[in-house]
Amino acid sequence: MILVENGQPSDVRQLRYAPAPGAGFGVEVLSFERLRQLDRGGRRTGPQRPDFHVLALVRSGVGHHAADFVDHPLRAGGVVWIRPGVVHRWTDVDRVDGPLVLFEPGFLPAWGPAQPAAADAFAPACWQLDDEAWALSLLAADHLGREHAAAVADPRLASPPLLAHLLSALVLRVLPAGGEHLGGEHLGGEHLGGGHAGAERTGNPGHAEQHEIFRRYQVAVEHRFAEDHQVTGYARILGYDRRTLTRATRAATGLGAKQFLDQRILLEAKRLLAHTDLPVARCAERVGFADAANFTTFFQRQAGLSPSRWRAGHSGR
Template sequence: MTEQGPAQTSAHLGATPGDRAHIRTYPFDPSASVSGVGIQIGPMGTEGPWAGGVGLSRRVHRIDFHVLLFFREGPVHHMIDFTEYEVGAGDVLWIRPGQVHGFSTTESYVGTALTMQPGFLPRAIVEATGLYRYDRPPLLHPDPPQLAALEASLEQLSREYLDTSTLPLSLHTSVLRHSLTALMLRVAHVSAQAAADECAPQPDTTFSRFRSAVEKDFTTNHSVSAYADELGYSRRTLVRAVRAATGQTPKAFIDRRVILEAKRLLAHTELPVGRIGVAVGFGDSANFSKYFQQHTGVTPAAFRAEQV
C-alpha cells in the first residue's frame, strides 16, 4: 500500500527545473539507500547520502518524502511553510512530504538525518504514528528520558540499516520496517505531546480517505459534497469525521490547504497571480484574489510584497 503524498502543483504548471516558475521538488532516490531500501540514514553536513541531494540545496524547495533531523548541536534556524524554527541540540525536526522548507545558509547542521519514502511503512503504522498529521508542529523537544530512548532506537535502526550481510534482502527490509516502526512510535508520542492532543482520538478511516482525496484533488475540487460523493459518504458523516479529527469543517480544511499552496507559490515563485489562481483551481483571477483576501486579510499582491 503506497500512501498518497501531497499534490505536486509544479507538475500542473509545465515548468522545468531550475527556473522561478515553480517550486522545485526533490524526489526520494532509492538508489542512494543501502541495498536500495525505502529509507536513508546518514550524518547531516557533508558526509553520507545526505550530502548528495536535498542536504546541499539552500534554495527553498519541496520534498516528496519524510525527513527527520535529529540535532546534536544548535541553534540552527530552519524555515518550514513560512515559519522559522530555532532548533537546538537534542531537538527533532520533522518535515513532511510536500512541505516547502529552506536550510540556513550560515549555520551548520550537525546530527543525523533520516529520510523515509512514502509507502515504506504499512497503513496501520502510518495512522498510528501520524505520518500525515500536518496539524502537528514540525519542531519537537523531547525531554531527557525521551531523548535517550530516541537515540537508542535511532542507533538500533542505523545498525540494522548498515547490516546487509546477515539477512537476505526481504528479511533485512522487514527488520528495517519493524525498527523504524519502533522509532516512529516514540517520535509520534513526542509529537502528540507537542500538539497537546495525546488524548484526542486518532483520525479514523473516513478522515484519512478525505485527507488523501483533498491532497490529490484540491487544485481542481473545492466542493465538500463532491468529495463526499467520491468517497461514498453522506455529507453529514464527512463533517463529523473531519470535526473529530481536526476541529474544523471539511470546507475549512479544504480552504486551508488551498491557501497554503497559494501562499507557497506567491512567496517562492515569480508566477503571475492569475496563473497561481489557475494552479489552485480558480479560472478567474478576480475570484482568486477575492477568495485569498477573504481568508488571509490581504490581497495576493500584498502578501507577495510582504515576503520580499
C-alpha cells in the same frame, strides 16, 4: 542519496529521491555531517521542496531551519520533520549533527499508527522533546540506523518490513506529547496555510470509525485539493455523506470538512506565492481556480490579505 531537480517555473529546487546504490529499501539513514559532505556548494540554504520525508534529530549543535514561512531555531533535543511538498531551507546547519532519515511516501505500514502523522500536511516542522522522550528517540534512531547499515552491507540481511516497523517506532517516539495524530491543533498561524463508493453512510460513527473516515478524507484532499473544492465531491468518492465527513473532520482537527479543505488550498497558494515568480492568475490556476478574481476573493477571506499583499511580505521565505 541522489537528489535530482525537475524543471519548474520556480526558485524552489524540486527534489526527487533515488536511493544510493545498494540502499533501495524505501528508507535511508544519513546524518547532518553527510548532508554537508553531499552539498559542498551550500545549496541546502536555498528553498527546496522534496517529494519524500525528511526526519531529523538534532543530537548536538545549534542552527536554524525554515519551513513554510516560519524560522525555527535548532538545538539538541530538537526534531525536524519535513513532509513531502513542504518548502524548506537548511538556513544554518553547519554546526548541527544527528541522524537524518529519508523515506518515501507510503513506506510506513499503511494501517499502522504512524501513518496518520506522516499524512498530516499541517503538522509542525520542528519541536523539542523532553529528556526522557529524547533519550528513547535516539535509541530508536540508532536501532534503525544499525539495521539500515547492516542491510546495505549485506543484502541477505535486508528486510524492508523490519525497517518500516523500526521507522514506525521512531515516528511514534518522536511525536510531540499528545501528538499520536497531529491533526488540527497545528492549523493556526502560518501553518494554516472511507467508505465504499455507492454505499453512502450516515448515522453517528464511533471514535475509531470517525478516525478512519477522517484519514480517508485527509488522503483524498491531499490528492485532489487542486481539482475539487467542494466537500460533496469527496463525499461522493468516499461513499459518505457530507455531514459524516464534517463530524469526523471536526473530531480530528476542530475544523469542519470545508474549512479543512480550504486551509489545504490556502497553504498551497501561499507556497506558490512565496516561492515562485508565477503571476497571481497562474497561481490561481495551479490550485484550481479558473478565475483569478475568485481566487483573490478566496485568499482575502482566508488570509486577511490579497494575494499580492501577502506575497510582498513573504516572498522567498
